[in-house]
Amino acid sequence: MTTALCDLPARELARRVRKGEARAGDILESALARIGAVEGRAPSPEAYLSQADDRTKVHAFITQTVDRARRQADEIDKRVRKGEDPGTLAGVPLAVKDIFCVRDTLSTAGSRILANFRAPYSATAVERLEAAGAVTIGKVNLDEFAFGSSSESSAFLPPPGNPWDPTRVPGGSSGGSAAAVAAGEAALSLGTDTAGSIRQPAAFCGVVGLKPTYGRVSRYGLIAFASSLDCPSIAARTVGDAALALQVIAGADSHDATAAAVPVPDYSERLEAGVAGLRIGLSPDYFRLRYPDPATGEVRDQSIEPDIEAAVRRAAETLAAAGAEIIEGVPMPNTRFGIPAYFVISRVEAASNLHRYDGIKYGYRHPGTVAEVSELYRRSRGRGFGVQPKLRILMGMYVSAEQYEQGYYQQALRVRTLIRRDFEAAFDPGGASRLDALLTPTTPTTAFEIGALYGDSVLMQYADLLTVPANHAGVPGLSIPGGLDHRGLPIGVQLLGPDFAEGALLRIGRALEALTAHEPWRATRPRVLEGLGA
């Protein structure tokens, strides 16, 4: 098949618009045509009755902001005609995870409790992307409040399908982001990553997922889940596009005190510098995994899927052949505590953040008569929240209760220190490993079938086993495509680096992308694109 405009990398689209070789309006229409071809019916918060067609389509968008996007595209084209700088992302179609506020758009967090919430302001990351010329074409689906790893817990159904096989999940919680980018509905997506929520769906959908260092990107306007872990993140089809987007959203923000005052380097400058002399580690603790047996629930050591291990080892060999030094046997012994500690820390923070939804100030309010305010709270929250927020509130309250807090919450925060120390030791320039980056699998499995894990909150959480340590430690992570498994499903390989070392991760990722550009799996396209013309 020929390549449609919407299939081109963001970098190339912006180059063409800036040079006057393409119109932002034409790029937008190309993306909208793709949406028309692959999207299927829109997810809705009404009672869900599945239809035969649901498992053949992507269903990524909760809201399409077509009129707003056309106005943005017109404005960019006018600026180009007038000789003004339209920005580094001029005309690039952008899908925003529906957990970011975008002024005057529905901003639902995938929850019934916010189904009618129209944001009165825009998130900093969205404002910066739009100021750079990105065209927001809509808001994409996610697990409710980002609580999940499959996007099935959204109140807006049907759930998004994986473009490579729509009977399977796109991952989550930024499932709509990764699916939309993989299917060419958008060139970039702004998502979030709290335990792996951009990297895991990126791996499942065969795209690039970048979780920056905690503090690299402002969280202002992001509907909070776990405030010490949440990172605005990027899904893109190429490493260069992820670098371009990070360049725009990174940096301090007077609206978020956790947005670090650390200078933002030029992420594209050294993108093609190669990997010669870089020290890249492999850790046995990312291949021998401890998680519950799906049949018995017993937590025990299990091997990662052989196709995934092989893809990571192949990536290491490729990097070694290009001059990187591969360091084997890097100890990361506290990796196994990432999920148990996350079960505690994220729940405490989520419970705290969810107390604001009371049915009074905004969002869903129980419509009937109530005797007093507490009844209104209970009824609004009971009906407005789905299963996942309820679980998180209840667990968060339990493990932070005064009498248990030392054993659960304080213990989890100390274990978090141990996880952080694993990374500090691996990246210590004076240490034994002295790594520039750690190379790992992104996920224990490739994309699973819709319905396979949903309902088992423990097994679902373990989908984040290999991504959550970076959130505890705050370090940056990049997932890039590393091949296909025996079923033809994408495999992600992950690069983890020291604080604020996004530039090095992007450089290594770009090297791997370039070195594998001619491998046959790179030419394989998602199934939903089969038979589509340009």
Place this chain on the structure above:
Amino acid sequence: MPGPDEITPEIFVHLVHLAELELDPEESEYLRRQLNGQLRAIREMTAIEVDPSTPITSHGVPYPPSARPSLREDIVIPCDNADDILGQAPETDSRYIVVPDIPHTDLG
């Protein structure tokens, strides 16, 4: 010490009360079962010895003074979209948000 190994129906009812959630019995039993499954996973972490002198990590990345943003100036910034914000309230009367009766609670 961590809490009991199981969230009993009694503890669950207390949590639901504190959380201000209305649940039906079937949903309650499902949620309680899931919570207890999660507690079994959490035990992997609570069972290990951690040196009590280990500091806690409240977020991974350290914020040395050089990385901390400076405080904003303490000045009044008028809000230009108060009506949009008030317009989000599901039930209003003129420009007041309607709140049901808040019964008197004796804290003594």
